[in-house]
Amino acid sequence: MKKANLILLLLLWSIACHSQAIDEAANDTTITTEYNDGVLWLYEDIENVTVGTTCYKIKDYGKQYQIHIYIYNHSDTPLLFDPTKVSASLATKTGDTLQLQVYTNEMFQKKVRRSQTWAMALYGFSTGLSAGMAGYSTSYSTTYSPNGLPYTTVTQHYDANAAFQANMVASHQIQTLGNMMKNEREVKEQGYLKMNTIHPGECIVGYMNIKRKKGTIMTVFIPVNDVVYSFDWDVR
Template sequence: MKPLCIIMLFLSVTLSQAQTFIKVPNDTTIITEYNDGKLWAYRDINNFVVGLTCYEEKDDYGKYYQVQIFIQNLSKSPITFSPEEVTSSLQRKKDTLNLKVYTNDEFQKKIKRSQTLAMTLYGISTGINAGMAGHSTSYSTTYSSNGYAHTTITQHYDANAAFQANTASVHQLLTLGQMMDNDRTIKEQGYFKKTTIHPDEAVIGYMNIKRKKGNILTINIPINDFMYSFDWDVSKK
Protein backbone atom coordinates (compact mmCIF):
# COMPACT_ATOMS: atom_id res chain seq x y z
CA MET A 1 0.00 0.00 0.00
CA LYS A 2 1.37 3.43 -0.90
CA PRO A 3 2.24 5.71 2.06
CA LEU A 4 -0.29 8.34 0.93
CA CYS A 5 -3.10 5.77 0.92
CA ILE A 6 -2.43 4.76 4.53
CA ILE A 7 -2.05 8.35 5.69
CA MET A 8 -5.38 9.23 4.06
CA LEU A 9 -6.94 6.23 5.82
CA PHE A 10 -6.37 7.93 9.16
CA LEU A 11 -7.52 11.38 8.18
CA SER A 12 -10.64 10.55 10.09
CA VAL A 13 -13.74 10.79 7.93
CA THR A 14 -16.93 10.30 9.88
CA LEU A 15 -20.35 9.65 8.43
CA SER A 16 -23.47 9.81 10.57
CA GLN A 17 -27.14 8.99 10.15
CA ALA A 18 -29.73 10.21 12.63
CA GLN A 19 -32.22 7.79 14.19
CA THR A 20 -35.88 8.31 15.17
CA PHE A 21 -37.00 8.49 18.79
CA ILE A 22 -40.01 6.34 19.72
CA LYS A 23 -42.31 8.25 22.04
CA VAL A 24 -44.95 6.47 24.08
CA PRO A 25 -48.35 8.23 23.75
CA ASN A 26 -49.37 10.29 26.80
CA ASP A 27 -45.89 10.03 28.36
CA THR A 28 -45.69 13.44 30.05
CA THR A 29 -42.13 12.88 31.28
CA ILE A 30 -40.74 13.19 27.75
CA ILE A 31 -39.87 16.40 25.92
CA THR A 32 -38.36 16.37 22.41
CA GLU A 33 -36.60 19.07 20.43
CA TYR A 34 -34.16 19.51 17.56
CA ASN A 35 -30.70 20.86 18.28
CA ASP A 36 -28.20 21.39 15.45
CA GLY A 37 -30.26 19.12 13.22
CA LYS A 38 -30.40 16.24 15.71
CA LEU A 39 -33.52 15.06 17.53
CA TRP A 40 -33.11 15.08 21.32
CA ALA A 41 -35.40 13.40 23.85
CA TYR A 42 -35.43 14.45 27.53
CA ARG A 43 -36.92 12.76 30.57
CA ASP A 44 -37.68 14.97 33.58
CA ILE A 45 -38.12 12.64 36.56
CA ASN A 46 -37.04 12.65 40.24
CA ASN A 47 -35.26 16.02 40.11
CA PHE A 48 -33.05 15.00 37.18
CA VAL A 49 -33.31 15.85 33.52
CA VAL A 50 -31.69 13.22 31.31
CA GLY A 51 -31.53 13.87 27.58
CA LEU A 52 -30.24 11.78 24.72
CA THR A 53 -29.76 11.85 20.96
CA CYS A 54 -28.77 8.85 18.88
CA TYR A 55 -27.30 8.43 15.42
CA GLU A 56 -25.37 5.85 13.46
CA GLU A 57 -21.66 6.57 13.12
CA LYS A 58 -19.06 5.20 10.72
CA ASP A 59 -15.37 6.05 10.72
CA ASP A 60 -11.97 4.40 10.28
CA TYR A 61 -12.51 2.24 13.36
CA GLY A 62 -15.87 0.71 12.56
CA LYS A 63 -19.62 1.25 12.74
CA TYR A 64 -21.49 1.99 15.94
CA TYR A 65 -24.43 3.83 17.42
CA GLN A 66 -23.24 7.08 18.95
CA VAL A 67 -25.30 8.65 21.72
CA GLN A 68 -24.88 12.08 23.24
CA ILE A 69 -26.09 12.23 26.83
CA PHE A 70 -27.20 15.30 28.78
CA ILE A 71 -27.66 15.12 32.57
CA GLN A 72 -28.91 17.98 34.75
CA ASN A 73 -29.01 17.69 38.53
CA LEU A 74 -31.99 19.58 39.98
CA SER A 75 -31.73 17.90 43.37
CA LYS A 76 -29.99 19.22 46.48
CA SER A 77 -27.26 16.57 46.57
CA PRO A 78 -24.36 15.73 44.25
CA ILE A 79 -24.44 12.40 42.41
CA THR A 80 -21.79 10.46 40.51
CA PHE A 81 -22.56 9.29 37.00
CA SER A 82 -20.75 6.07 36.02
CA PRO A 83 -20.73 5.47 32.24
CA GLU A 84 -19.85 1.79 32.71
CA GLU A 85 -23.38 1.29 34.12
CA VAL A 86 -25.06 2.42 30.87
CA THR A 87 -26.60 -0.56 29.05
CA SER A 88 -28.20 -1.08 25.68
CA SER A 89 -30.29 -3.73 23.94
CA LEU A 90 -31.47 -4.22 20.39
CA GLN A 91 -34.85 -5.67 19.52
CA ARG A 92 -34.75 -7.75 16.35
CA LYS A 93 -37.43 -9.71 14.53
CA LYS A 94 -36.93 -12.91 16.51
CA ASP A 95 -34.93 -11.95 19.59
CA THR A 96 -33.43 -9.19 21.73
CA LEU A 97 -29.66 -8.71 21.78
CA ASN A 98 -27.58 -7.00 24.46
CA LEU A 99 -25.12 -4.60 22.84
CA LYS A 100 -21.66 -3.57 23.96
CA VAL A 101 -21.53 -0.01 25.32
CA TYR A 102 -17.92 1.18 25.17
CA THR A 103 -16.43 3.07 28.09
CA ASN A 104 -13.76 5.61 27.20
CA ASP A 105 -10.94 3.20 28.10
CA GLU A 106 -12.49 0.39 26.07
CA PHE A 107 -12.96 2.57 23.00
CA GLN A 108 -9.41 3.91 23.23
CA LYS A 109 -8.12 0.32 23.30
CA LYS A 110 -10.23 -0.48 20.23
CA ILE A 111 -8.70 2.46 18.38
CA LYS A 112 -5.15 1.51 19.39
CA ARG A 113 -5.59 -2.08 18.16
CA SER A 114 -6.73 -0.81 14.77
CA GLN A 115 -3.91 1.73 14.59
CA THR A 116 -1.27 -0.83 15.59
CA LEU A 117 -2.32 -3.11 12.74
CA ALA A 118 -2.27 -0.23 10.24
CA MET A 119 1.14 0.95 11.49
CA THR A 120 2.56 -2.57 11.16
CA LEU A 121 1.36 -2.91 7.57
CA TYR A 122 2.64 0.55 6.79
CA GLY A 123 6.06 -0.23 8.31
CA ILE A 124 6.38 -3.38 6.21
CA SER A 125 5.41 -1.48 3.06
CA THR A 126 7.80 1.42 3.57
CA GLY A 127 10.61 -0.93 4.69
CA ILE A 128 10.38 -2.90 1.48
CA ASN A 129 10.29 0.26 -0.61
CA ALA A 130 13.27 1.77 1.22
CA GLY A 131 15.24 -1.46 0.94
CA MET A 132 14.76 -1.56 -2.81
CA ALA A 133 15.39 2.15 -3.37
CA GLY A 134 19.18 1.86 -3.62
CA HIS A 135 19.11 -1.06 -6.03
CA SER A 136 18.86 -0.76 -9.79
CA THR A 137 19.45 -3.05 -12.73
CA SER A 138 20.91 -2.28 -16.15
CA TYR A 139 20.95 -4.37 -19.27
CA SER A 140 23.46 -4.23 -22.11
CA THR A 141 23.36 -6.24 -25.31
CA THR A 142 26.35 -7.13 -27.50
CA TYR A 143 26.47 -9.05 -30.75
CA SER A 144 29.07 -11.62 -31.69
CA SER A 145 30.62 -11.88 -35.14
CA ASN A 146 28.15 -14.59 -36.09
CA GLY A 147 25.20 -12.34 -35.24
CA TYR A 148 24.13 -13.87 -31.93
CA ALA A 149 23.00 -11.43 -29.23
CA HIS A 150 24.36 -11.62 -25.69
CA THR A 151 22.69 -9.67 -22.86
CA THR A 152 24.61 -8.71 -19.74
CA ILE A 153 22.67 -7.93 -16.54
CA THR A 154 24.39 -5.64 -14.04
CA GLN A 155 23.18 -4.89 -10.50
CA HIS A 156 23.91 -1.43 -9.06
CA TYR A 157 23.62 -0.16 -5.51
CA ASP A 158 23.39 3.53 -4.63
CA ALA A 159 24.04 3.92 -0.89
CA ASN A 160 22.95 7.57 -0.88
CA ALA A 161 19.61 6.78 -2.53
CA ALA A 162 19.02 4.00 -0.01
CA PHE A 163 19.84 6.37 2.88
CA GLN A 164 17.49 9.05 1.55
CA ALA A 165 14.67 6.53 1.09
CA ASN A 166 15.15 5.15 4.61
CA THR A 167 15.15 8.68 6.07
CA ALA A 168 11.91 9.47 4.25
CA SER A 169 10.39 6.21 5.48
CA VAL A 170 11.22 7.01 9.11
CA HIS A 171 9.79 10.52 8.72
CA GLN A 172 6.56 9.13 7.26
CA LEU A 173 6.25 6.65 10.15
CA LEU A 174 6.73 9.43 12.70
CA THR A 175 4.19 11.62 10.90
CA LEU A 176 1.61 8.84 10.78
CA GLY A 177 2.22 8.02 14.45
CA GLN A 178 1.62 11.67 15.41
CA MET A 179 -1.57 11.74 13.32
CA MET A 180 -2.81 8.62 15.10
CA ASP A 181 -2.04 10.13 18.52
CA ASN A 182 -3.95 13.28 17.56
CA ASP A 183 -6.89 11.22 16.33
CA ARG A 184 -7.13 9.35 19.65
CA THR A 185 -6.97 12.65 21.54
CA ILE A 186 -9.76 14.14 19.42
CA LYS A 187 -12.00 11.10 19.93
CA GLU A 188 -11.40 11.14 23.69
CA GLN A 189 -12.50 14.76 24.00
CA GLY A 190 -16.11 14.79 25.13
CA TYR A 191 -16.31 11.03 25.68
CA PHE A 192 -18.21 10.44 28.92
CA LYS A 193 -16.09 9.44 31.91
CA LYS A 194 -17.06 9.02 35.57
CA THR A 195 -18.33 12.44 36.65
CA THR A 196 -19.71 13.99 39.82
CA ILE A 197 -22.66 16.24 39.05
CA HIS A 198 -23.37 18.88 41.66
CA PRO A 199 -26.75 20.52 42.38
CA ASP A 200 -27.91 22.85 39.58
CA GLU A 201 -25.08 21.56 37.37
CA ALA A 202 -25.49 19.99 33.91
CA VAL A 203 -23.01 17.89 31.97
CA ILE A 204 -22.93 16.48 28.44
CA GLY A 205 -20.84 13.82 26.73
CA TYR A 206 -21.04 11.00 24.22
CA MET A 207 -20.62 7.22 24.15
CA ASN A 208 -20.39 4.61 21.40
CA ILE A 209 -22.40 1.38 21.21
CA LYS A 210 -21.41 -1.60 19.08
CA ARG A 211 -23.64 -1.57 16.01
CA LYS A 212 -25.82 -4.49 14.98
CA LYS A 213 -28.76 -4.57 12.58
CA GLY A 214 -32.14 -4.51 14.25
CA ASN A 215 -35.35 -2.57 14.78
CA ILE A 216 -35.52 -0.86 18.18
CA LEU A 217 -32.47 0.27 20.12
CA THR A 218 -33.03 0.78 23.86
CA ILE A 219 -30.54 2.78 25.93
CA ASN A 220 -30.70 2.63 29.72
CA ILE A 221 -29.04 5.34 31.81
CA PRO A 222 -29.07 4.78 35.59
CA ILE A 223 -29.11 7.97 37.65
CA ASN A 224 -29.47 7.95 41.42
CA ASP A 225 -31.12 4.49 41.55
CA PHE A 226 -33.58 5.27 38.75
CA MET A 227 -33.37 3.97 35.17
CA TYR A 228 -33.93 6.48 32.39
CA SER A 229 -34.75 4.51 29.22
CA PHE A 230 -34.96 5.71 25.63
CA ASP A 231 -36.14 3.74 22.58
CA TRP A 232 -34.93 4.57 19.06
CA ASP A 233 -36.04 3.21 15.73
CA VAL A 234 -32.82 2.07 14.00
CA SER A 235 -34.40 -0.04 11.27
CA LYS A 236 -33.53 0.78 7.68
CA LYS A 237 -36.29 2.55 5.81
Protein backbone atom coordinates (compact mmCIF):
# COMPACT_ATOMS: atom_id res chain seq x y z
CA MET A 1 0.00 0.00 0.00
CA LYS A 2 2.88 2.37 0.81
CA LYS A 3 4.37 1.70 -2.62
CA ALA A 4 1.07 2.50 -4.32
CA ASN A 5 0.79 5.76 -2.40
CA LEU A 6 4.39 6.66 -3.25
CA ILE A 7 3.83 6.02 -6.96
CA LEU A 8 0.65 8.12 -6.93
CA LEU A 9 2.37 10.94 -5.05
CA LEU A 10 5.14 10.97 -7.64
CA LEU A 11 2.52 10.98 -10.40
CA LEU A 12 0.58 13.80 -8.79
CA TRP A 13 3.80 15.73 -8.20
CA SER A 14 4.49 15.63 -11.96
CA ILE A 15 0.99 17.00 -12.71
CA ALA A 16 0.59 19.28 -9.71
CA CYS A 17 -1.57 22.31 -10.43
CA HIS A 18 0.87 24.80 -8.98
CA SER A 19 -0.33 27.92 -10.73
CA GLN A 20 1.23 31.23 -11.60
CA ALA A 21 -0.98 34.18 -12.50
CA ILE A 22 -0.36 35.95 -15.80
CA ASP A 23 -0.45 39.69 -16.38
CA GLU A 24 -2.86 41.39 -18.74
CA ALA A 25 -1.83 43.11 -21.94
CA ALA A 26 -3.45 46.51 -21.50
CA ASN A 27 -4.18 47.46 -25.09
CA ASP A 28 -7.99 47.30 -25.27
CA THR A 29 -10.09 50.12 -23.84
CA THR A 30 -13.27 48.00 -24.01
CA ILE A 31 -11.88 45.69 -21.31
CA THR A 32 -12.53 46.35 -17.62
CA THR A 33 -10.45 44.80 -14.87
CA GLU A 34 -10.84 43.84 -11.25
CA TYR A 35 -9.07 41.75 -8.64
CA ASN A 36 -10.72 38.81 -6.92
CA ASP A 37 -8.71 37.43 -3.97
CA GLY A 38 -5.58 38.91 -5.49
CA VAL A 39 -6.24 37.44 -8.95
CA LEU A 40 -6.68 39.75 -11.94
CA TRP A 41 -9.83 39.26 -14.05
CA LEU A 42 -10.61 40.88 -17.40
CA TYR A 43 -14.23 41.56 -18.42
CA GLU A 44 -15.92 42.57 -21.63
CA ASP A 45 -19.61 43.48 -21.85
CA ILE A 46 -21.27 43.33 -25.28
CA GLU A 47 -25.00 43.29 -25.99
CA ASN A 48 -25.98 42.53 -22.37
CA VAL A 49 -23.62 39.57 -22.07
CA THR A 50 -20.59 39.83 -19.80
CA VAL A 51 -17.62 37.53 -20.34
CA GLY A 52 -14.67 37.51 -17.96
CA THR A 53 -11.40 35.59 -17.86
CA THR A 54 -8.32 35.09 -15.77
CA CYS A 55 -5.23 33.16 -16.78
CA TYR A 56 -2.64 30.98 -15.02
CA LYS A 57 0.40 28.95 -15.90
CA ILE A 58 0.01 25.45 -14.46
CA LYS A 59 1.55 21.99 -14.64
CA ASP A 60 -1.22 19.47 -15.18
CA TYR A 61 -0.21 16.51 -17.34
CA GLY A 62 2.18 18.86 -19.10
CA LYS A 63 2.63 22.61 -19.14
CA GLN A 64 -0.65 24.44 -19.69
CA TYR A 65 -2.21 27.84 -19.69
CA GLN A 66 -5.44 27.59 -17.72
CA ILE A 67 -8.18 30.05 -18.61
CA HIS A 68 -10.99 30.53 -16.09
CA ILE A 69 -14.10 31.85 -17.83
CA TYR A 70 -17.15 33.65 -16.44
CA ILE A 71 -20.22 34.23 -18.62
CA TYR A 72 -23.24 36.17 -17.35
CA ASN A 73 -26.35 36.53 -19.49
CA HIS A 74 -28.26 39.67 -18.54
CA SER A 75 -30.13 39.82 -21.83
CA ASP A 76 -33.72 38.63 -22.34
CA THR A 77 -32.87 35.61 -24.54
CA PRO A 78 -30.98 32.34 -23.91
CA LEU A 79 -27.49 32.04 -25.33
CA LEU A 80 -25.27 29.07 -26.16
CA PHE A 81 -21.70 28.53 -25.01
CA ASP A 82 -19.81 25.94 -27.09
CA PRO A 83 -16.31 25.18 -25.75
CA THR A 84 -15.24 23.66 -29.07
CA LYS A 85 -15.38 27.18 -30.55
CA VAL A 86 -12.91 28.67 -28.03
CA SER A 87 -9.52 29.34 -29.64
CA ALA A 88 -6.21 30.95 -28.75
CA SER A 89 -3.24 32.41 -30.59
CA LEU A 90 0.23 33.30 -29.40
CA ALA A 91 2.52 36.07 -30.62
CA THR A 92 6.21 35.09 -30.54
CA LYS A 93 9.33 37.18 -30.05
CA THR A 94 10.08 36.84 -33.76
CA GLY A 95 6.74 38.35 -34.71
CA ASP A 96 5.07 35.12 -35.77
CA THR A 97 1.60 34.04 -34.63
CA LEU A 98 0.98 30.47 -33.47
CA GLN A 99 -2.35 28.74 -33.01
CA LEU A 100 -2.49 27.04 -29.62
CA GLN A 101 -4.24 23.78 -28.77
CA VAL A 102 -7.31 24.51 -26.64
CA TYR A 103 -8.45 21.32 -24.90
CA THR A 104 -12.13 20.53 -24.61
CA ASN A 105 -13.13 18.39 -21.63
CA GLU A 106 -13.16 15.27 -23.80
CA MET A 107 -9.74 16.04 -25.26
CA PHE A 108 -8.15 16.70 -21.87
CA GLN A 109 -9.71 13.58 -20.34
CA LYS A 110 -8.20 11.57 -23.20
CA LYS A 111 -4.80 13.13 -22.50
CA VAL A 112 -5.09 12.28 -18.80
CA ARG A 113 -6.15 8.69 -19.53
CA ARG A 114 -3.22 8.19 -21.89
CA SER A 115 -0.71 9.41 -19.28
CA GLN A 116 -2.33 7.35 -16.54
CA THR A 117 -2.30 4.22 -18.73
CA TRP A 118 1.46 4.53 -19.17
CA ALA A 119 1.97 5.15 -15.45
CA MET A 120 -0.22 2.16 -14.57
CA ALA A 121 1.63 -0.08 -17.04
CA LEU A 122 5.01 0.82 -15.56
CA TYR A 123 3.75 0.39 -12.01
CA GLY A 124 2.08 -2.93 -12.86
CA PHE A 125 5.31 -4.23 -14.42
CA SER A 126 7.35 -3.19 -11.36
CA THR A 127 4.83 -4.62 -8.89
CA GLY A 128 4.37 -7.85 -10.84
CA LEU A 129 8.13 -8.40 -11.06
CA SER A 130 8.51 -7.89 -7.31
CA ALA A 131 5.59 -10.20 -6.56
CA GLY A 132 6.95 -12.87 -8.91
CA MET A 133 10.26 -12.92 -7.05
CA ALA A 134 8.69 -12.87 -3.59
CA GLY A 135 8.30 -16.67 -3.37
CA TYR A 136 11.95 -17.37 -4.03
CA SER A 137 14.72 -17.35 -1.47
CA THR A 138 18.35 -18.38 -1.62
CA SER A 139 20.46 -20.07 1.04
CA TYR A 140 24.21 -20.60 1.16
CA SER A 141 26.10 -23.34 2.97
CA THR A 142 29.82 -23.90 3.26
CA THR A 143 31.37 -27.37 3.47
CA TYR A 144 34.92 -28.64 3.35
CA SER A 145 36.42 -31.22 1.04
CA PRO A 146 38.63 -34.06 2.40
CA ASN A 147 41.70 -31.98 1.56
CA GLY A 148 40.35 -29.14 3.74
CA LEU A 149 39.32 -26.74 0.97
CA PRO A 150 35.99 -24.93 1.53
CA TYR A 151 33.31 -24.72 -1.10
CA THR A 152 29.92 -23.04 -1.05
CA THR A 153 26.64 -24.61 -2.06
CA VAL A 154 23.85 -22.32 -3.29
CA THR A 155 20.27 -23.58 -2.87
CA GLN A 156 17.09 -21.88 -4.10
CA HIS A 157 13.80 -22.36 -2.25
CA TYR A 158 10.27 -21.59 -3.41
CA ASP A 159 7.47 -20.71 -0.97
CA ALA A 160 4.13 -20.94 -2.79
CA ASN A 161 2.26 -19.27 0.08
CA ALA A 162 4.62 -16.29 0.14
CA ALA A 163 4.22 -15.90 -3.63
CA PHE A 164 0.43 -16.05 -3.30
CA GLN A 165 0.39 -13.41 -0.56
CA ALA A 166 2.70 -11.14 -2.58
CA ASN A 167 0.46 -11.41 -5.63
CA MET A 168 -2.59 -10.59 -3.51
CA VAL A 169 -0.87 -7.47 -2.15
CA ALA A 170 0.24 -6.44 -5.66
CA SER A 171 -3.28 -6.85 -7.05
CA HIS A 172 -4.70 -4.76 -4.22
CA GLN A 173 -2.11 -2.02 -4.82
CA ILE A 174 -2.89 -1.90 -8.55
CA GLN A 175 -6.63 -1.77 -7.88
CA THR A 176 -6.14 1.01 -5.30
CA LEU A 177 -4.01 3.04 -7.69
CA GLY A 178 -6.59 2.52 -10.47
CA ASN A 179 -9.39 3.78 -8.21
CA MET A 180 -7.34 6.83 -7.21
CA MET A 181 -6.63 7.64 -10.86
CA LYS A 182 -10.34 7.31 -11.68
CA ASN A 183 -11.21 9.67 -8.81
CA GLU A 184 -8.64 12.15 -10.08
CA ARG A 185 -10.21 12.14 -13.55
CA GLU A 186 -13.63 12.76 -12.03
CA VAL A 187 -12.28 15.67 -10.00
CA LYS A 188 -10.69 17.21 -13.10
CA GLU A 189 -13.97 16.94 -14.96
CA GLN A 190 -15.75 18.99 -12.31
CA GLY A 191 -15.54 22.63 -13.32
CA TYR A 192 -14.16 21.94 -16.79
CA LEU A 193 -16.35 23.90 -19.18
CA LYS A 194 -18.76 21.96 -21.36
CA MET A 195 -21.55 23.03 -23.73
CA ASN A 196 -24.18 25.03 -21.87
CA THR A 197 -27.34 26.97 -22.61
CA ILE A 198 -27.27 30.07 -20.41
CA HIS A 199 -30.73 31.42 -19.71
CA PRO A 200 -31.49 35.09 -18.92
CA GLY A 201 -30.22 35.99 -15.45
CA GLU A 202 -27.93 32.95 -15.27
CA CYS A 203 -24.14 32.67 -15.33
CA ILE A 204 -21.57 29.90 -15.66
CA VAL A 205 -18.01 29.71 -14.35
CA GLY A 206 -15.41 27.12 -15.29
CA TYR A 207 -12.02 26.60 -16.85
CA MET A 208 -10.26 25.25 -19.92
CA ASN A 209 -6.63 24.24 -20.46
CA ILE A 210 -4.47 25.44 -23.34
CA LYS A 211 -1.20 23.80 -24.35
CA ARG A 212 1.58 26.13 -23.30
CA LYS A 213 4.26 27.42 -25.66
CA LYS A 214 6.81 30.21 -25.32
CA GLY A 215 5.70 33.58 -26.58
CA THR A 216 4.78 37.14 -25.64
CA ILE A 217 1.05 37.86 -25.93
CA MET A 218 -1.62 35.18 -25.90
CA THR A 219 -5.04 36.13 -27.24
CA VAL A 220 -8.04 34.04 -26.23
CA PHE A 221 -11.19 34.13 -28.38
CA ILE A 222 -14.49 33.14 -26.73
CA PRO A 223 -17.49 33.04 -29.07
CA VAL A 224 -20.89 33.38 -27.41
CA ASN A 225 -23.74 33.15 -29.90
CA ASP A 226 -22.57 35.41 -32.77
CA VAL A 227 -20.24 37.60 -30.72
CA VAL A 228 -16.53 36.85 -30.22
CA TYR A 229 -14.98 38.13 -26.99
CA SER A 230 -11.19 38.45 -27.08
CA PHE A 231 -8.71 38.87 -24.24
CA ASP A 232 -4.95 39.49 -24.37
CA TRP A 233 -2.59 38.08 -21.75
CA ASP A 234 1.09 38.85 -21.36
CA VAL A 235 2.66 35.38 -20.99
CA ARG A 236 6.33 36.38 -21.07
